Amino acid sequence: MTRTIANRYPDAASGGDPAASITLTMPLQPANPGQPLHRRHWLLTALLCITVLGVSVVNPAFVTVQNFRDLLIQCAPIAIVACGMTFVIIVGEIDVSVGSLMGLLAALMGILASPAHLGLAVPWVVVITLAAGAGIGLLNGLLITIGRVPSIIATLGMLTILRGITEMLMGGEWITDLPAGLRTLGTGAIAGIPISILTAAVITAVCIACARRTHLGLSSYAVGDNATAASLARISTTRIKLTAFAILGLLTGIAALVSVPQQSVIESGIGVGFELIVITAVVVGGTSIRGGVGAITGTLLAALLLGGIRTALVFLKLGETATYWERAIQGAFILAAVLADHWTGVKAWLIGRRGRTGAVAP
């Protein structure tokens, strides 16, 4: 099985005799040679630049420090959760419950912090919220590994369960009296950089380093690429998957802590549809939904691009009617980004070379 790994990732061979040691290495060249991952990154960067340049020609107000700052703040929770989601998707699973978890943690945070409810001190609120996030992530992981429930089913169930519990906790009220200390997490800045951007930057950096350098990161790729091979290499699939889900839950907690207190009101609808935004960012960013391939850089670029398009549409001032087409424009953009990456496939289809049996999925 060492040969399997070595063949998949030719770099492993250069690191020594592949038969002698199972040295896991970052799959610089992903399993699918048709779509090198770095091309996707360049593509996203190019699209991002084109969007920024195009909009700034029409409306120079788009290129201001303040606007980029706001754009980054807006993308921060997406990026933080997407880091965790990238891990989960790399190990070959998926989690569609992050939006509901975000809502539940927001409600929990509000109830813990609000003087009208429990009024705990901010450090306690932070600790309990993070613990709850990680705990529910772990529960997802347990259902999937020990309970052998496919991840999409387990998390689809959790999506509705957590939302229901959130509604119960909130009881039809809003929480509007968040203490100033908690609000600072969402609105404050350290050395002029908003806390949410700082947190997102640190987490992204840590996750990129983890993915490339640590045993956990490399094992994740191995598990996602070929679980059998990974377990033959003495990697505990169960442990890796549990860790991935717990990390995702923890990161959702962090995202909730830095993004929810940015707003003055906590209500039961926080995080509805958030999972789709995150998953879109991850897959547009080039992480293969089949597992084993992906990188956080792409996720980050995609999150920026998707947020940028929405903002750009406001700055373009296309008029009243155009508002109704915004969703279509966003959808077309996502589709275009995906298709541009599958250009060989598109060409092949247009030329009709693939014939009747068609493409075997890569």
Next chain:
Amino acid sequence: MTRFARTFAAVLGIGTLLVAGASMGGLAAAPDQPKKTTICLLPKKKGLPYFTTCAKGAQEAAKELGVELIYDGPTDGSPEKAASMVDRWALQKVDVIAVSPNDPQVLGTAMKKARDKGIKVITWDADAAADSRLFLVNQATAKDIGYALIDAMAKDIGGGGGEEPAGEVAIITATLTAANQNEWIKHMKERLEKYPKLKLVATKPSNEDQRLAFQVAQDLMKAHPDLKGIFGISSVAFPGAAEAVKQAGKTGKVLVTGLATPNDMKAYVHEGTVKSVVLWNTVDLGYLTVRAAHALANGTLKAGDTTLEAGRLGTKKIEGDQILLGQVLVFTKDNIDQFDF
């Protein structure tokens, strides 16, 4: 035996069981029991403080009158789910269904169906087609709301000094398909003609998402540097927009207004981001609705009546088929502390 045959047999078997179960339930004899009047109150969306406060008033009235009150609505605000609830209540043969339609067409169809079954149906909070209900408990028509929002904004921007209000304004709505908001926007545009120097530059959806409303408000302020006012006309769009203005340091320069319960917006009103909040007494609205429903159920309220005895609210006027709650309230710094709901 082929798989298809097995499958078919299984379907048949389960079908038989279903029918058997159904008929068993149907066969059981029904003893007569004294029936309490049941009133169903359907909000547009359950879980909003606006409707929760309405429900409080409704419960108060139900207690006074000794009727059974069912308060339920879709937590996601889906009109289709709300219509299903009306269907179910009609089948349960409740006495009165009071509907706040999140979509007058979708709910109207279900309400007509319920009326065909002999259920008394009224609307409250918002209206549907006149032939789908008997009465509307009217706190404010779409026109009143639209006009009040524009007038409040015009007054806030003009500074009350008698000068003509001028500047750009924008609307942040719920979703593009939100029926009530679209109706309000129509009347808001109508009213804007009275203030020729107020220019509506954008109407953007926020998909009932506070963060999105916050971001849209930020974008609007940057894309339109001369923006003077933002209308946040869905539940969370209002605080979202106000927070964006506050964090951008534009308190007092960009004014925000909208509909909200006073308790939820007090902080913004006191610091000046929001000068006026438009609403009515929601507790009284719920109270009046249940009073009207009860009067309808026991026959004291009939088409053509011109007044309704409404408990602690006294006698309420009825104009045509509309039971009037009273005026639209505008909460400002001076009076908002007098209200607690």
Next chain:
Amino acid sequence: MMAPRKRSLVQEGVLGILLIATLAIAAWLDGPDGAFISPATQLELSTHIFDLAILALPMTLIIITGGIDLSVGSTMALSAVTLGMLYEAGTPIWIAGFVAIIVGTLAGAINGIFVARVGVHPLIVTLASMALYRGLAEGISLARPISGFPDGLQRLGGGTFAGVPISGMIFAAAAIGCMLLTARTVAGRWIYGIGDNERAASYAGIPIARTKLWLYSLSGTAAGVAALIAVGRRNTAKADIGSGIELEVITAVVLGGTSIFGGRGGILGTILGVALIHEVREFVSWHWQDDKLILIVIGVILIGSVLLNNLASRSRV
């Protein structure tokens, strides 16, 4: 012919028991009146589910091939808006309906082309077209509602023929068609073959791309039909029709024992899954009048049934 569906009968058994249990509890709570469980009530309430049920049929087939279609709700909206705009412009309703179904089919076919011919992962394609199609529906209609459809269409949505809902008959016909397709035809074997092992299926000469293209188009057709039913039921065509229904459809299909990894599952399971979700939803709302409770109960049943199934068939990995 090898029966390709291995474990799903266990899941179907679990579902059958759950369904009977639900109805038994319903009958018990009903008391002597028997209002909820009475055939008349059940028939009328059933009209709430047939649009979802029709969408679940092609979704089952697509999931069996290892794919997914997240765009069904948006396709519904596109078809509904097409129907409304055409009818409003004076087109006879049956032509408008026909065109709406064609539009749905084309929307599905576009997904199919990207999935089958270009080779993009179905989750990504349909995530994008989910936004695109709903956006088109909003753009074309400017988010306006269109109402005032003729009786014929309203009967299609909520009407009955000989006491049976017409939408139910359409669903029954479609369900029998899909059962025959999976159980009796070569194409049915292809569907399972593709899902079980696509590479092997390719070597075996199965026309993978063509099969997928047909399935995604079929999903679009179903969305068109579901749109007619949903529009007819509430006499309203609007761009928000079917929002969020894709997750409910997928929930019903996976609850029915169809493996999300492909190759296993079947129409019967899906029918039971749909029936269980429908009964639980109606019943919980009927007796407890609390919308949030439904969310929790459905989630618990979804996870619980698979856990139960895993206990019952220990062999599954």
